[in-house]
Amino acid sequence: MLELARVLPVPGALWGAYPVRPADDLAPPWRRPRWRGGLALCGRIERAAQCHADAWQRLQVPAQLAALRTLRGTLRRDGLAPEATAHAIGIVCAVAQRTLGLQARATQRLAAAALLDNRMAEMATGEGKTLAIGLAAAVAALAGMPVHVVTANEYLAARDAAQLAPLYLALGLSATALPGTGSDETRRAAYGRDIVYATAPALAFYFLRDRQAMAGARALERIAAGIGGASPAVPLMRGLCLALLDEADSILLDEAEVPLILSRNLPQAARRAFLWQALALARQLDGKRDFVLHGADRLAILTAVGEQRVDARSAGLGGPWLRPRYRREAVALALAALHAYHRNEHYLVQGDAIELLDPVSGRVAPGRVWSRGLHTLVALKEGVRVPPETETVEQTTFQRFFQRYWRLGGISGTLREASGELAEVYGTGVVAIPLHRPCRRHELPARRFENVQTMFDAVVGRVRGLRATGRPVLVGTDSVAHSEMLSELLRHHGVEHRVLNALHAAGEAAMVAMAGRAGSITVATRMAGRGTDIELDQAARNAGGLHVLSCQQNPSRRLDRQLAGRCARHGDPGSVEEWTCMAADGPATPSWLVRPLKHWTQRREEHRRAVLRRGLLEQDLYWEGRLAFAGVSA
Numbered sequence: 214m215l216e217l218a219r220v221l222p223v224p225g226a227l228w229g230a231y232p233v234r235p236a237d238d239l240a241p242p243w244r245r246p247r248w249r250g251g252l253a254l255c256g257r258i259e260r261a262a263q264c265h266a267d268a269w270q271r272l273q274v275p276a277q278l279a280a281l282r283t284l285r286g287t288l289r290r291d292g293l294a295p296e297a298t299a300h301a302i303g304i305v306c307a308v309a310q311r312t313l314g315l316q317a318r319a320t321q322r323l324a325a326a327a328l329l330d331n332r333m334a335e336m337a338t339g340e341g342k343t344l345a346i347g348l349a350a351a352v353a354a355l356a357g358m359p360v361h362v363v364t365a366n367e368y369l370a371a372r373d374a375a376q377l378a379p380l381y382l383a384l385g386l387s388a389t390a391l392p393g394t395g396s397d398e399t400r401r402a403a404y405g406r407d408i409v410y411a412t413a414p415a416l417a418f419y420f421l422r423d424r425q426a427m428a429g430a431r432a433l434e435r436i437a438a439g440i441g442g443a444s445p446a447v448p449l450m451r452g453l454c455l456a457l458l459d460e461a462d463s464i465l466l467d468e469a470e471v472p473l474i475l476s477r478n479l480p481q482a483a484r485r486a487f488l489w490q491a492l493a494l495a496r497q498l499d500g501k502r503d504f505v506l507h508g509a510d511r512l513a514i515l516t517a518v519g520e521q522r523v524d525a526r527s528a529g530l531g532g533p534w535l536r537p538r539y540r541r542e543a544v545a546l547a548l549a550a551l552h553a554y555h556r557n558e559h560y561l562v563q564g565d566a567i568e569l570l571d572p573v574s575g576r577v578a579p580g581r582v583w584s585r586g587l588h589t590l591v592a593l594k595e596g597v598r599v600p601p602e603t604e605t606v607e608q609t610t611f612q613r614f615f616q617r618y619w620r621l622g623g624i625s626g627t628l629r630e631a632s633g634e635l636a637e638v639y640g641t642g643v644v645a646i647p648l649h650r651p652c653r654r655h656e657l658p659a660r661r662f663e664n665v666q667t668m669f670d671a672v673v674g675r676v677r678g679l680r681a682t683g684r685p686v687l688v689g690t691d692s693v694a695h696s697e698m699l700s701e702l703l704r705h706h707g708v709e710h711r712v713l714n715a716l717h718a719a720g721e722a723a724m725v726a727m728a729g730r731a732g733s734i735t736v737a738t739r740m741a742g743r744g745t746d747i748e749l750d751q752a753a754r755n756a757g758g759l760h761v762l763s764c765q766q767n768p769s770r771r772l773d774r775q776l777a778g779r780c781a782r783h784g785d786p787g788s789v790e791e792w793t794c795m796a797a798d799g800p801a802t803p804s805w806l807v808r809p810l811k812h813w814t815q816r817r818e819e820h821r822r823a824v825l826r827r828g829l830l831e832q833d834l835y836w837e838g839r840l841a842f843a844g845v846s847a
Contacts, residue, residue, distance in 0.1 A: 265303025328622030339782030461623025495547035513548035575738030650784030683756035758786035
């Protein structure tokens, strides 16, 4: 394999018009090449970068421009060799200070070096991840690589691209955020920029489109070879050269639990009628006798009595109802839609459509739909527009998609718990970036409550007491329903507050920015404004800083740390406490045992989800092998 530190993936004669890692180069265990010397070398690069920044700033403007031109030529000739990388990071830092007014800290330079070395950087919330990614993106783009900066949502993509635009422009680079709407020509023009900010689903979707179009073009070219050929398909993207991921754990782990599907609409009248009948029949069944509900897995299983009732009540129906297994599975799915999927917890009704909620972030997941008719059943239950039935044209997983990038780096505040999976699946190591100031976060003892109502009653008292001292408070809840429930309770007791959830996401950044004011109360779901700093005013600092009260039953320790990381940034004061709602079986659990029990449960859930992701990847590998056997390029 070519040494990637020297020869960089760039569209052209060497790497092809559409650089992408071949499918047969992905079987684990594999590793992405890194600099010899590892983290120690990254540290030396960081220190050398500061020297180069100081030297560049002492130059006159004409000499600075000449040095920048020379640097671009060096990078394109030598690639990301350590010496050239240190020089490039230094100049980019100096330009950032001049154009953005931001002095890059040593920790940000170290993070940028780690990203350019195919590593994941664990960098605490509030430590300047946006600039660190911008430094790495600028260096890679100066070297000629098309760069994809992957963010959690379209708002953050547009915000970060606009914030760093003066830096990129001063370096002679073009950058943009991928538009959510518009024509293919608009998107192709966006992908033609040096640096593109986009969400992971958008990138994967357009990669699937390109792959399908290019496979079809190759087939047409073979057919038309003897009659003058056919016009080749023009892809939207320029390949998968380098991806830099913000909130990398959310993208590579949490979102990787859902396969990515490119589909097309199908006629649906007969299917819709069948599902409507299944839902009507499910409404007639008794939960104490006819079915058992498994809430954790959101499944309904018919009992023997329930199967007999379904068979009897569908006896006069024809078509698919004549097949016993098919009708029982349809009714069981309808029961799940009725009793296991709840409005404002698993989905929203917005306008005349069902919008799914991401189970981790609590945000609306645009374009995501349930399969096997579940989405139609929930729409019928809510009496809203039924989406068209679809068939799968192309599919992949986030694991498989991000493996296809030649170079991959990411950054997040919570990566160490998943370092083994990241190394095994993506071939990237995790490096911990130290804090630039000591952390002053104070963790209070955990508490357990028997039910949600009791816990929220206590939350009201706690919030009122903290507000009286002038401290801002952020309360984290599990779902839209819980956040609305707590909001109503606070309103009843006359406590002024703001609610940040999928129903009130339009002003997310503004609400998060105001959450650090003295006496401010913010109730949030798991979305909690990731990517936006909570800045404290001086009165809030003097009162003790932001207090985070977690009422979330998070499935992983990473999510606990994400919420706790909202407070005590940049050396500011702050505190956090976790309140847990568990059914009390037997004697009350001592406070010192609440957190260990919770972490034990979370480790089990983390293992279960890792197994789920591994299964999705293996399934994707299996189908990719079948396509290759059938002669279809992957």
